[in-house]
Amino acid sequence: MADRFWVGGTGTWNETAHWSTSSGGGGGASKPAITDDVYFDENSFSVDGQTVTIRDLIVSTFRSCKCANFDSRDVNRPVNFMCYGMAGVTPTFECHGSFYLSDLISFVKGPGLYGGEFEWRSPEGSIIDFGNHIISTNPESYTFTQTYIVIAIWPTGNVQVTGNITTQEMYILPADDTTIDFNMTLNIGFISLRSPSATSTNANVNFNDSQITLQNAWTNIPISVFENGYWGETEIRAVNIDPGTSKIYCTADTNYISLSDTSFNDIELSAGKILKFAPYGLSGPVTTLPGNGIIHDLTMGAGSSLYVGSINTLYVTGDMTIDGVTHSYIRSVVSGTRATISKASGTVNGQYLDIKDSYATGGAVWNACGAVDSGNNRGWDFSCITDYYDREGEPIQTGVYTLGRYSNQYPQVLDLTYPISERNGPGDFVLTGVEIGSILIDGNDVYVSWKRNNNGYITYGIDKIDPDKRLYGAYIESRVLSGNREQLGNFSNFVISYAHAISGTDVDLLYSTDYGENWVTTTKVKDTDRQIIYANQEEVESTILQLKVITYCTDNNSPDIERIDIVMR
Amino acid sequence: MANQSPTIIPIDNYNMSGLSDSKFSGGKYSLYRICGFDLHSCPGVLKVAQKLTLDSGSTVDEFVKCQVTSTNGNTYHFSSTSGKIWERNGTTGAWSLVYTTSPAAGTAGCSGAREYQGYIYWATQSRLHRILATDGSGAAAWTANAAPNWATFTNADPSFHPMVEQNLILYIGDANLLAQVEESTFTADALDIAEPLRIKCLGKISTDVLIGTYVDDHITKSQVFRWNTYSVSFTTSDEIPEVGINCFIPGDNVVYVQAGIQGNIYVYNGEQLQLYKRIPGEYSPTEYGRMFPNAAANFNGKILMGFSKYYVGE
Numbered sequence: 001m002a003d004r005f006w007v008g009g010t011g012t013w014n015e016t017a018h019w020s021t022s023s024g025g026g027g028g029a030s031k032p033a034i035t036d037d038v039y040f041d042e043n044s045f046s047v048d049g050q051t052v053t054i055r056d057l058i059v060s061t062f063r064s065c066k067c068a069n070f071d072s073r074d075v076n077r078p079v080n081f082m083c084y085g086m087a088g089v090t091p092t093f094e095c096h097g098s099f100y101l102s103d104l105i106s107f108v109k110g111p112g113l114y115g116g117e118f119e120w121r122s123p124e125g126s127i128i129d130f131g132n133h134i135i136s137t138n139p140e141s142y143t144f145t146q147t148y149i150v151i152a153i154w155p156t157g158n159v160q161v162t163g164n165i166t167t168q169e170m171y172i173l174p175a176d177d178t179t180i181d182f183n184m185t186l187n188i189g190f191i192s193l194r195s196p197s198a199t200s201t202n203a204n205v206n207f208n209d210s211q212i213t214l215q216n217a218w219t220n221i222p223i224s225v226f227e228n229g230y231w232g233e234t235e236i237r238a239v240n241i242d243p244g245t246s247k248i249y250c251t252a253d254t255n256y257i258s259l260s261d262t263s264f265n266d267i268e269l270s271a272g273k274i275l276k277f278a279p280y281g282l283s284g285p286v287t288t289l290p291g292n293g294i295i296h297d298l299t300m301g302a303g304s305s306l307y308v309g310s311i312n313t314l315y316v317t318g319d320m321t322i323d324g325v326t327h328s329y330i331r332s333v334v335s336g337t338r339a340t341i342s343k344a345s346g347t348v349n350g351q352y353l354d355i356k357d358s359y360a361t362g363g364a365v366w367n368a369c370g371a372v373d374s375g376n377n378r379g380w381d382f383s384c385i386t387d388y389y390d391r392e393g394e395p396i397q398t399g400v401y402t403l404g405r406y407s408n409q410y411p412q413v414l415d416l417t418y419p420i421s422e423r424n425g426p427g428d429f430v431l432t433g434v435e436i437g438s439i440l441i442d443g444n445d446v447y448v449s450w451k452r453n454n455n456g457y458i459t460y461g462i463d464k465i466d467p468d469k470r471l472y473g474a475y476i477e478s479r480v481l482s483g484n485r486e487q488l489g490n491f492s493n494f495v496i497s498y499a500h501a502i503s504g505t506d507v508d509l510l511y512s513t514d515y516g517e518n519w520v521t522t523t524k525v526k527d528t529d530r531q532i533i534y535a536n537q538e539e540v541e542s543t544i545l546q547l548k549v550i551t552y553c554t555d556n557n558s559p560d561i562e563r564i565d566i567v568m569r
Numbered sequence: 570m571a572n573q574s575p576t577i578i579p580i581d582n583y584n585m586s587g588l589s590d591s592k593f594s595g596g597k598y599s600l601y602r603i604c605g606f607d608l609h610s611c612p613g614v615l616k617v618a619q620k621l622t623l624d625s626g627s628t629v630d631e632f633v634k635c636q637v638t639s640t641n642g643n644t645y646h647f648s649s650t651s652g653k654i655w656e657r658n659g660t661t662g663a664w665s666l667v668y669t670t671s672p673a674a675g676t677a678g679c680s681g682a683r684e685y686q687g688y689i690y691w692a693t694q695s696r697l698h699r700i701l702a703t704d705g706s707g708a709a710a711w712t713a714n715a716a717p718n719w720a721t722f723t724n725a726d727p728s729f730h731p732m733v734e735q736n737l738i739l740y741i742g743d744a745n746l747l748a749q750v751e752e753s754t755f756t757a758d759a760l761d762i763a764e765p766l767r768i769k770c771l772g773k774i775s776t777d778v779l780i781g782t783y784v785d786d787h788i789t790k791s792q793v794f795r796w797n798t799y800s801v802s803f804t805t806s807d808e809i810p811e812v813g814i815n816c817f818i819p820g821d822n823v824v825y826v827q828a829g830i831q832g833n834i835y836v837y838n839g840e841q842l843q844l845y846k847r848i849p850g851e852y853s854p855t856e857y858g859r860m861f862p863n864a865a866a867n868f869n870g871k872i873l874m875g876f877s878k879y880y881v882g883e
């Protein structure tokens with residue numbers, strides 16, 4: 001076991017002229033073997049931008065560049081590592097110890113097709129610290145004039161892996177009875193976990209607080225060998241995964257995460273992207289893996305798509321959040337066969353979903369009010385419960401009230417003028433579960449900030465009074481008009497006199513004989529000569545009567561109602 | 570036998586009584602529900618009101634309790650839970666996150682904001698921050714010109730730093746202290762009131778400042794103070810059995826107050842609060858409601874009041 005110090009600036013790894021037995025010493029020492037420690041330090045380079053080529057010059061074999069421990073923390077100027085090898089002849093670089101990579105070292109592409117495979121065959125107790133590096137840009141253009149680098153963490157004992165890197169392809173291969181402890185920020189296109197042994201036992205990977213971003217890996221890919229944005233096992237050689245508090249951000253156009261009874265902490269799918277819980281396969285992704293997935297928090301960005309394998313169950317133990325504004329999609333990997341998502345408690349608010357072939361189960365409330373039911377679903381509740389009357393008695397209504405009058409000739413009166421913009425449906429106002437935080441006047445504009453808690457699904461916004469649109473579905477309800485229990489009253493008719501009933505607007509006339517528990521919509525007749533709308537129906541006997549008028553507007557046009565006459569006999 | 574003459578029950582004069590007190594009782598012409606109508610722009614006719622439309626899109630992703638309209642032509646909207654500040658460009662109508670406050674101490678949620686003498690001031694739990702409005706249009710300008718941690722509150726009230734400008738001075742509540750900014754000089758304790766009262770909202774009457782207080786949700790006792798801004802102590806106070814003075818509501822030559830959790834609206838006669846109206850509904854120990862300190866405004870002579878309802882557990 002010997003020390004080898006790089007000297008003489010630009011050169012190629014196998015050139016003995018660049019290896020010294022001391023820092024800044026003369027070259028000529030043998031190139032490092034797997035038992036030798038390698039140092040790149042302040043005496044290795046004399047000019048910024050010098051380049052070390054990580055490649056054995058014996059082209060016929062492409063033998064790898066090797067070392068035991070690798071330490072470049074004392075490099076004091078920006079330099080380059082240029083890496084390339086030959087596809088199928090691996091590895092290009094082997095580290096058999098700890099690895100410390102200076103942030104001043106940049107990785108540059110070599111001239112060949114293949115950037116080479118870098119392997120860490122590190123023993124027990126090693127630390128692999130990648131520092132902060134872009135090893136391969138994402139996405140990489142896959143052409144025959146450009147290269148990329150494969151990283152393989154393939155230790156023989158328990159090791160720690162840290163750093164903040166962007167790269168394209170990484171293999172994690174824990175040996176039996178060992179653990180790889182990751183605690184890193186990783187931006188990557190393809191990451192594979194598998195045991196090197198066909199019959200693995202106790203091969204472990206801990207992700208601790210790692211932040212993993214799946215990205216598009218390759219563009220112009222000539223053969224569909226690999227998938228972009230892949231995370232998981234490429235073969236059924238199970239490793240035990242402890243997700244810790246890690247998070248996987250799925251930002252590739254299409255992301256694949258394989259399930260093999262795998263646990264994840266948080267997964268966040270970016271807006272507009274696709275996530276498929278389906279494995280990698282050499283002839284394209286096969287449809288399912290025989291295992292389930294357990295996720296703590298699962299977040300779907302607006303307009304995203306989630307596919308679940310039809311023989312898997314996806315368990316969500318924390319929150320499942322679907323961001324709003326545009327529809328997101330839940331689908332089965334196998335169209336026509338239901339895929340199962342299970343959550344034991346709480347509420348999933350799927351109002352912005354388009355759902356097909358999905359079985360929602362486990363005990364949670366699967367609220368799909370407002371969602372699109374595209375068929376073959378089970379467990380989702382697509383019904384909507386309006387909250388006009390969500391409690392018995394007389395509910396307090398949330399919104400912006402007006403206390404005002406036309407002039408001093410009139411009394412100051414109170415009314416609920418502005419329900420917030422959130423709607424369960426047209427004219428179906430949200431009048432509970434809302435907080436109004438602030439009202440701001442800005443000239444002729446009024447801004448209203450609000451928060452809505454819809455069974456645990458919280459949204460926020462700032463509304464503005466719309467000068468071009470009137471409220472669709474505004475309504476009035478009368479007080480109780482008769483309460484004589486001994487004598488029935490006969491409700492005969494219901495006449496609305498209007499000043500203007502502009503084309504496209506409408507009015508509904510309703511009555512209730514049981515304190516508003518059930519509203520009956522009358523058949524209305526419009527008499528344009530007399531400018532009235534009246535109910536065309538049989539008399540109704542009751543001791544209790546309430547009336548309700550709902551108006552429907554188009555843009556800024558609304559019916560202007562002068563009076564409403566209730567005709568009793 | 571002749572047919573019985575029909576009885577006509579008219580519903581009209583909508584603007585003469587508004588909402589009834591309940592489904593069963595109310596003033597003449599009152600209605601149990603009036604939702605979405607403009608009663609006042611044309612007396613005698615029931616017109617549908619303009620609607621509220623979401624303007625902030627998905628940009629504003631936290632609850633805003635403080636908003637400021639600025640002399641630079643934009644409006645600013647402050648998160649109550651983090652340090653985020655959003656700008657709505659007054660020319661383009663575009664919304665953007667322009668700044669995220671990282672106070673040197675205390676939580677970052679905004680608990681009070683106002684423009685005063687050309688500066689936008691905003692308060693977090695422990696610190697007062699500011700930016701010259703003319704230097705504060707867009708994220709780059711905010712990053713370059715904001716003066717975070719411009720002043721330090723003595724009490725660091727975790728929830729409320731209401732602001733009002735009166736007699737050319739900006740007053741800011743901070744638990745039992747009333748701080749002030751006069752031109753560019755900050756004083757943390759311009760006035761003190763008895764502990765454990767906390768200043769929740771501020772208002773104005775004549776040339777005096779009104780101070781609304783709150784202790785916590787268990788103390789059903791609140792006071793309104795009137796202070797002439799120059800004496801060593803307040804001028805008058807009135808105590809009412811409510812869980813907090815939530816909001817001063819600016820009328821025209823009259824001040825209303827929303828107090829407590831039962832929807833009560835009081836009118837302030839200069840010395841005392843008198844019960845005036847109630848937001849209708851059945852209040853109970855499990856269903857209640859109140860206004861936030863900045864959830865009222867006077868819009869062309871009409872008072873707008875944002876009322877929030879809660880269930881126990883929310």
